[in-house]
Amino acid sequence: MLLKYLSAKNEDIPPGSAAIFFGFSAIFWFVVGTGLGSFNAAKLAFPDFVTGTELFAFGHMRQVHVLAVIVGWISMAFAMTMMYMTPALGNTRMWSEKLGLWTALLWNVGLSSALISLWIGITSGREYSDFAWPFDLVILFGVITPLCVNVIMTIAHRRTQGIYITNWFFGACTFMVGIVLLVGNSPEYFHLTGLSEAYLTWWNAHNLLGLWITPVAAAIAYYTIPKLTGNPLYSHRIGHMHFWSIVVFYSTPASHHLMSSPLPEWLKSFASVEGVLILIPAVAFVANILLTMKGKWSMFVENIEIKFSVTGVFLAIPLNMQGGFQQTRSINWFIHGTGWIVAHAHLALLGMSTFLEIAAVYFGLQQMLKRKLYSLALANFHYWFVLIGFCTYWISMTIAGLIQGAGKIYEVPYIDVVIAEHPYMIARWIGGTMVFTGNLVWLYNMWMTARVGTLVPDGRYAHELAYER
């Protein structure tokens, strides 16, 4: 359907085509990623579940889950929001809708081949940048660079006077993530070895979160919440503080991921202090968004997009409290390398960030398709399954992590920790499976929206119309 526009003239492509392509791709990868997550969790609870085949072994599947979710779901959802928010905020069209479509196509093809190669075992052996370096180059120059050019050129060609905060983040983050991928993968490009390689691996992983996932997710909320509630953003000055403190503080604490390694002590101390300072952008963001909701709290119950968005902002509170303090030496001593960290990572990616992106994808797809959501009941089912599934996962893994931490510092024989964790591993699998089920329903709901959703008249927003089912 959309593929016919790949060779069309840019002016002939309907605005929003790239956003729709990215939106459905993102949901597809979310289903794949959470399905893999559920499968892997089953293996941790029951080690002889699907055994004896190399390709379906845990060690071959785990990293495919992680990268399918990060590069497939989260990053493509970001691209989707950029493809409709950036022009909307500049009162213009996308600089090149055609480039957007080609980016989406190359993204899907590149990611599929990268994940398959990773699955069969072709890896760099570096966490969060597990792909062999030719695939890293495809992601950097085939996907991130054209996205960055498209976003920045759209902002430059805007027909409004100022630049709204969402677009500052979009422009800066697409640029900064390119730098992160260039520098963070330099151990592979230039064959750096030893502790430099280890440090750059975590520099890359940290900054992917700090300069890409967290700020872009927040930028999305800066658009969806004011747009849906009709309230103006509470304060642009607090937004300024959020933006600048992200760039200054969030780009520096990489080595707090390696607190127990022999990196220089000054570097670890510096990272730890900077890590606590991440609370500044975090508090600024949460306060700004929640104050914007003033007078419109009924929408938290009535409107599905607000429900997802505000839940994501609420989840940012425990996320940042954990994130600010768990990397200090005294707390890291207890929880480093345990399930607590796994819980925290899922709170960031599946909790805060994913909830904000789901809201933006719901909203954007309805706008771009000009169709009202097919079923509110299915959307509510999706919300509750993702929320309850996520909470089950998060709470069970946090408890498991605390058990593991106690086992670690009291030198309990490791197998006793494994036995004690077993019930929580089962809970984690149930939670993950609920998230996967919810996402399957979402994909169906969105597909039906595209096919039979009520048409939205020109000049109206989808959320202003009543549901017909």
Next chain:
Amino acid sequence: MAFKEYRLGAAMVGGALGLSMCITILMPSFDLRSAVSTKMALEKQLSAGFDIGFGYADPLLLGINRPITVDLETDPKTGAKLDPPIRAYVYKPGVPMPPNIRHPHDLGKGVQDLSESQGQIGAVSGSNHSKGSQEGVVFTLALGEFNGEELTYIENASVTKGWTPDATLAAAGDKNTHHISKGKTEFVVQGCWWCHTLLPEQTQDWQAFGAPPYLGDFNGENPTAFGSDRKAPDILHVASRNSSREWMMMHFFNPRLVQVNSIMPRFDYLWGDKDAQGNTIDYDKWRAEYKEYSEGKRTYPPEVPDYAPDSEIRALIDWVLSLK
């Protein structure tokens, strides 16, 4: 281009990011570059070779074009008895050199000087370091003194002792040959490191998992593959706790044979199709018998097959047993 009023802002983003990278990348690099290789780092580097992850020499990570580690009881050239045995690292023709042969500065002060002057590492024949040398090289470790300090350095035994790769492999025999590089690649490819870390923590772990590594313990290692999510014991010093090859075989084939509550996956598929005698391994029969055993219908579990000498599991166990 209505971007003028944001020029200052854009410059400030660049400045802030540049400053942050100056502090977090440039400044630590001075510290990291001054690290002096310890014996552990040299052993890891020589046994692992150029790269454990994806690379030109082994793009599919099959364990080809890898160095081979041997324990020599006789001198490959003279045939004289060596007591105690010497560990040698054999790089056949075409096998890429370890990283610090190409970049000796990264060995660190003292180790670099000794390796170049005493160890003759600059005299690698053919000198195409990334593709390996034409005749192959045999390296060993040696002890030397630099400014009153005793240091371990790399010796190019092909030059200093005239050992050739073929003669060295023949002198060692298959029993004393260890496929450590291929084994570490298996560790990465099979995802062992998603649960077993290689980083005892500095603040604890001394009693359970042994000493945490030092600054110079990583020079030349690529990738370091520490792991971050410890769902199983740390294995940096595992062979100091348990060096039984038979235990490792049972544990890899089905971890529940030696630890009923283990959640480790079975790695029986690493045995391949044939056992040590060349007979086809009947996995279905083994599983059926194991099922009877686990249900209490048999007194003993079925025997774990002996692995073939070129199997993946042999390389993996060779690597695990090198982790002293």
